[in-house]
Amino acid sequence: MSTTGVSTGRERRPAIQGWFTGADGDVRLLGTRCASCGTPYFPRNELACRNPRCAGPRDGSELEEYAFSRRGRVWSYADSRYKPPAPYVSPDPFVPYTVAAVELETERMVVLGQVVPGVTVDDLEVGMEVELTEGVLYTDDDAEYTVWMWRPVN
Amino acid sequence: MSTTGVSTGRERRPAIQGWFTGADGDVRLLGTRCASCGTPYFPRNELACRNPRCAGPRDGSELEEYAFSRRGRVWSYADSRYKPPAPYVSPDPFVPYTVAAVELETERMVVLGQVVPGVTVDDLEVGMEVELTEGVLYTDDDAEYTVWMWRPVN
Amino acid sequence: MSTRDIAVLGAGMHPWGKWGRNFVEYGLAAARTALADAGLTWQDVQYVAGADTIRNGYPGFIAGATFAQALGWSGAQVSSCYAACASGAQAIANARAQILAGLCDVALVVGADAAPKGFFKPVGGDRPDDPDWLRFRLLGATNPIYFALAARRRMAVHGATLDDFAAVKVKNGRHGLANPNARYRKEVTLEDVRESAVVADPLRLLDICATSDGGAALVLTSMDFAKRHGITKPVRIPALSTVTPTFPKTVLDLPDFATDSAMAVPEPDRPFRSALPHAAYEEAGIGPEDLSLAEVYDLSTALELDWYEDIGLCEPGGAEDLLRSGATTLGGRIPVNPSGGLACFGEAIPAQAIAQVCELTWQLRGRAEGRQVENARAGIAVNQGLFGHGSAVIVTA
């Protein structure tokens, strides 16, 4: 197994369906947005708008597909130096990874994501601009499983 | 796998340690008994006597080993016609089994157990005398796992 | 009016069934229906009491917060409780205490479940220290085995017949025909029950309740709030009991391997299942003779008969005669399970005790269309779950 992001020639599959989309250069987080009050949701909310003052029907019919901004600014960041427990699928030996919390200006919210392999906490700063891409989270004999990842904008 | 009770020549191991003991003819349920108030416990209670009016120290030191009566009378009985879910280890194909709740006169309590294979609900009656024996609960490649079972006294 | 009264201003359910969706959806729908029924909004709610489900991941362990988030974080106080089949009643008890303490005026109680198919089984993993795991492993003692042991005992001691058990199913099936929230709305005949497969002798498939998806919710308020809200004669909850057993507990219950021993201390005067309603009657200052109807936990048909005696509708051993007399059928003296009971609903664990109180509320309002008990003035809802849990709730007009 590998999380290096280096292609192994296996099929690529999203590690979760419907949470992100697009090819490199236009990867977007997918969620939903309330057509009544405008609140966007990630992960997707299909049940009912959760704004308690929303005037919409709040039966789910008000929620439409929504693709989030591609770029944001680092709100904070951290890394993991030790192998986390399952259900995280870890390569052997374990490879540390970095996580960033990123503030999206348009959506006025903070979204977590792993940072692309090779970028460490030393390369990050609060306020730094980052953009969304896709990276390999883990691999098995069948496929490479991908997830959304943040990477610094050069 | 088999629960027929027919020996397969594999090693016999109790399916659980310390709940019963003895060879055929003197199989006993093992539990504990409060040395202060005399209350017996099955399954074994090593924590503290649960009689709220017990005058004992109730720190576990009052609980001593106790072997239960070998014989009792059927309080009720039932069977299972469909394969139960795990963690029950079922043979394939499934073999129905019978369970009896047995009243122990000395201990003034009712204890559940499977009934030996071959005895069905048609062979049982409330009030019937039964005695404890050991039977095979399930087998795997390594061993036969045994458990306490009730059988009618002829 | 007792100082222990609280008002039931709203009741709502998500219909029971096998819908295959997330439990949050059922709870949310039930909550919205109950709020609409009360003429209140989510913003009016100061306290949310959730009844947990332990088979739906972390959101189920914290049902109160899960429902509060789904309704939209509002800063309300919250609690989540679990007590097996009595979970819903404990959630009502939590809300009631908050209201009676003057800590809040308006509380929302919600329970919902998305149930697995087939036998209930322990939550995943190898847990040889857990009696709920061990009873499956060492005995194959599924829930129906325990129900069957109680049924067979009743046959031996009180002369119940298989047809008595079947008659309970036939009665409840008929009661639930017009209940829009029931999962099964189909006439069942004695023949149907007799011909259904034996699951755990002496009980057949149609004697044992299924597991269902469903949700139920109540809006509970102080009597003062109800009055200010313009409801001068609300349905009320004057009493609720969640007592535990008294040592020695000499009746075998799920998931026990054995009863307590009565060697050192004699059996209590009142066995556990009858202690539950007894405490509620004492609190309400009424007795079984004051009841217009009862909702009892018919996990099995035979268990409904036990409840007749436990809630005091007849003496021990009298349940078969009471059933045969028609007294517990709609139109009889004291209809039991006019909703159709678990026989028509199947069990959605944390929702069920709340649903019982919803039914009593509708009955006492005179709005239980197609299953209305005439002149209903007072009702009781009782249940029992694993590990010394149970409840009795008294509801009055």
Place this chain on the structure above:
Amino acid sequence: MSTRDIAVLGAGMHPWGKWGRNFVEYGLAAARTALADAGLTWQDVQYVAGADTIRNGYPGFIAGATFAQALGWSGAQVSSCYAACASGAQAIANARAQILAGLCDVALVVGADAAPKGFFKPVGGDRPDDPDWLRFRLLGATNPIYFALAARRRMAVHGATLDDFAAVKVKNGRHGLANPNARYRKEVTLEDVRESAVVADPLRLLDICATSDGGAALVLTSMDFAKRHGITKPVRIPALSTVTPTFPKTVLDLPDFATDSAMAVPEPDRPFRSALPHAAYEEAGIGPEDLSLAEVYDLSTALELDWYEDIGLCEPGGAEDLLRSGATTLGGRIPVNPSGGLACFGEAIPAQAIAQVCELTWQLRGRAEGRQVENARAGIAVNQGLFGHGSAVIVTA
């Protein structure tokens, strides 16, 4: 005396550690110690409130009943609740409401845990619908990752340094030296913290609390009962808050993938973590200036600094100066975590919020040997857990 006062007559713990025994044993020991401290017996208890553990099988899901059975079925009323780190506080809230409602006079609150080693992880099984499962699967977002994100944010916004974080550990380590219930009773130096391995940058091993076994219990009574029992000036709980967040929740918490959006509705005036003590201050009619001490949930050293601001000991951004001034050290103006906090205990989830109130009780009685806050008159205990849970409890002399 407020009409919302209840009396704390007894407090007890099982020492924290890694004992490898069943959680029931810890809860039972804590309950017995609390009862003895109160001069009451188990037979006096009318209501048992258990705080659940979700990692110890079915008995953990119904902790109230499990402890009631272990103490010996007595017919007491029971409840079991779960609210992540706030579980213990919700159990106290349940008992308090019962007492204030006049439904009982004497309540026992118990929480205990036997914790797994290492990172907390989701309960077993594949659960791709459960956010607590998904955050591990898709992000590797362990608890320390969230703590580290908050710590780094604090460094960037408020200029906290790694040595500030380490100083919290040094302070709490010193506070806990003489605490007989603490797991770690060893002086820790700045060097020790600096040299400990980085777990989740910027946090080191000694910045992050361990997971422990432990138990805590309280005997709570009505003020009238306390008086009849001869205790005219008991330690009291005049206020307790378990408020939920207000939409939009704009602070990232476990196990979130994202905050709520503030597009449609502006952020609430008061973020979640400061809303918790605010509601309790309002209820008690006191403010942070009235506090003698505080027990705050130092899941990480950095988080203790956030709490200084959230409970109003200083303005946002002032925590580092407050810490450096020595005000929060024993002997200072407002000692924080005189018990040693999670730094010395490690977390035993359902017991922790109860243990905080035990410490406040002992401090307010003037019996916190070796760590006594001078003239302690009022204290606050706060915590926060997953999914919009948290609590603030005010305790007064």
